[in-house]
Amino acid sequence: MKMKKTLYVSLAVVMSMSLLAACGKGEEKQGPAASANKEPLKIKAMLIYNGEPPVLKGNKAKEDIEKRGNVQLELELVPEDIYKDKISIAMADSAQYDLILFDNGKDAVFTNYVKQGAFYDLTPYMKDKKNLNLIPEITWSQTKVDNKVYGIPRPRQLYSAQGAFLYRKDWLDTYGLKKPETVEELTQVLKTFKEKDPAGGGKTIPLLTYATNTYVVFDWLASVQYAFGMPNAWTIDNGVPKFAIQSEGYIKYLEWLKSAWASGLIEKNATVLKSQQAVEKWTQGIAGIKANHVGELSDAPNSPLDKIRKVDAKGEVDMLPLLKGPDGKGGIGKAAGLWGLWVIPSSTPKEKVQKLVDFLDFSASEENYAFSKAGIIGQHATSYKDGKVERTADQVKLFQSETPAVWVLDNRYDPYYYVSSDATDPVRTKMKAYTDSFESIGITNPFGGMTSPTLTKNTDHLKKVSTAALKYVIGESTIDDVKTEINNWVKNYGEAAGKEYMEQYNAIKK
Numbered sequence: 404m405k406m407k408k409t410l411y412v413s414l415a416v417v418m419s420m421s422l423l424a425a426c427g428k429g430e431e432k433q434g435p436a437a438s439a440n441k442e443p444l445k446i447k448a449m450l451i452y453n454g455e456p457p458v459l460k461g462n463k464a465k466e467d468i469e470k471r472g473n474v475q476l477e478l479e480l481v482p483e484d485i486y487k488d489k490i491s492i493a494m495a496d497s498a499q500y501d502l503i504l505f506d507n508g509k510d511a512v513f514t515n516y517v518k519q520g521a522f523y524d525l526t527p528y529m530k531d532k533k534n535l536n537l538i539p540e541i542t543w544s545q546t547k548v549d550n551k552v553y554g555i556p557r558p559r560q561l562y563s564a565q566g567a568f569l570y571r572k573d574w575l576d577t578y579g580l581k582k583p584e585t586v587e588e589l590t591q592v593l594k595t596f597k598e599k600d601p602a603g604g605g606k607t608i609p610l611l612t613y614a615t616n617t618y619v620v621f622d623w624l625a626s627v628q629y630a631f632g633m634p635n636a637w638t639i640d641n642g643v644p645k646f647a648i649q650s651e652g653y654i655k656y657l658e659w660l661k662s663a664w665a666s667g668l669i670e671k672n673a674t675v676l677k678s679q680q681a682v683e684k685w686t687q688g689i690a691g692i693k694a695n696h697v698g699e700l701s702d703a704p705n706s707p708l709d710k711i712r713k714v715d716a717k718g719e720v721d722m723l724p725l726l727k728g729p730d731g732k733g734g735i736g737k738a739a740g741l742w743g744l745w746v747i748p749s750s751t752p753k754e755k756v757q758k759l760v761d762f763l764d765f766s767a768s769e770e771n772y773a774f775s776k777a778g779i780i781g782q783h784a785t786s787y788k789d790g791k792v793e794r795t796a797d798q799v800k801l802f803q804s805e806t807p808a809v810w811v812l813d814n815r816y817d818p819y820y821y822v823s824s825d826a827t828d829p830v831r832t833k834m835k836a837y838t839d840s841f842e843s844i845g846i847t848n849p850f851g852g853m854t855s856p857t858l859t860k861n862t863d864h865l866k867k868v869s870t871a872a873l874k875y876v877i878g879e880s881t882i883d884d885v886k887t888e889i890n891n892w893v894k895n896y897g898e899a900a901g902k903e904y905m906e907q908y909n910a911i912k913k
Contacts, residue, residue, distance in 0.1 A: 443475040444758050448502035448812060449493055451743065452480035453679055457806040464778055464807035472765050476810060484677045494521065497748035501759055502812065504743040505554060509546045509852065511859045513744065517548045518859075522746040525552045528760040534767035537816045538740075545739035545852030554744025555763055558816040560696075561740035562841040568626050568726065569699050570692045572719040574601045585727045586630050586659065593668040593692065602689040609668045611690035613676035618648055618865045620660060620872050621673060623694045625736055629846060630728035631655040635736045636848040637904065644850070644901035644908075648868055648889050652728075657885065660876045674877065682707070688714035697722060697834040701823035704799045724837045725844055737845030739852070745813060763813040772815035775808035776824040783807060791831065792824040799825075853907045855900040864896045 481489045583589040593609040600607045612621045632652030688711040711718040727733045777787035783802040785793045822834040871888040874880035
């Protein structure tokens, strides 16, 4: 699959008369505005999306949710790699959108827009929203600004998607290697992949990752970061707040990256590689280890593993839920449990706001959760029961081309969100077990949901640290250069931000 060069895909969806059967019932379901407003609510929304866009012509999934929700949707789907830039462009002309997804959640950029009055305060519109209120309190508390709702979370499980490593189990078996449990063992596995070249022809990529332009350098390698003792953003050390770059673990992580890079253990184009390109390299069966969520263990038709097996019939993938460092510790990031906040620009007509919130609540209903997983029973799936979907080969193709889930703008909260509905039962059981195991190793940010005025005013405060760290990893600068930028950051931003966070933290603890 060749990567498309278009910046985004604009999708206009027209009303039709299709009915949902995803819950296995024959009666017609009414959407949020069906009785109160005979005319469909027109919604233009912008959201992040990777992969091939859904087909438009004759798309029954789109037609179905439009009819049940009494809406007319126009979605602008933007690839992850350019989403940050696209948000800036969209906010400059926000009047053209009814809903915009802020993919990073409540960060400094989002908070700045709130302070500028760019979004509606949705607190008064949230009354009796039974589906949205299923979202955990930790998610709401870490996304509110001044205890008000300016963005409605698009929930995911509480543990970061990039939290654990996936690895080619068949490659380990071929060379008689055991499942690595420590950073040292992981490094040895990567060296073996480099030396033995299981993909053949020198194509093997021991560790696959891609550019993220953050202070941690390749922040999808979170397992290694936590193994070296890096905190989840901030930590409180003997009453003193410290950011991740101030930890010894940060320097150890960079040193490990530098060594791995120099040894050719990391994808050579990782500094410029796009997310979709990384996906393609993984499914080509040429990479040994990468980070992602438990959903990539799925053995369903046309899953990443299924694509690998078309290249290598013996392909097998498993997960390293916990990677331990020299002190035997490790973990996984426990965050707010969301991938984005839905905001309503203040330019939207006021009489439309409640209807938009109602549609998001409708989107998060149980029937639409089933719809996102199974589509229309009889068309996209044969059956759906207890989270398990059954499909024929033709239904698999139709489901993937019409992508029902993309039209469900706000999903229902599910702690097993990443557990694939169409994987085989043994694999689903494994995915749930790994998800359950994360609870005992989750690492939280003590300042989650809090705001630093200093950092909010300086959204690029980590840019110099990020640049210096990347240059060090690829051999273009020294560790002293990195430490200099860290010290400058602490002096210019860190000390002030830490005090601001501690004041809020102590006030909550009283």
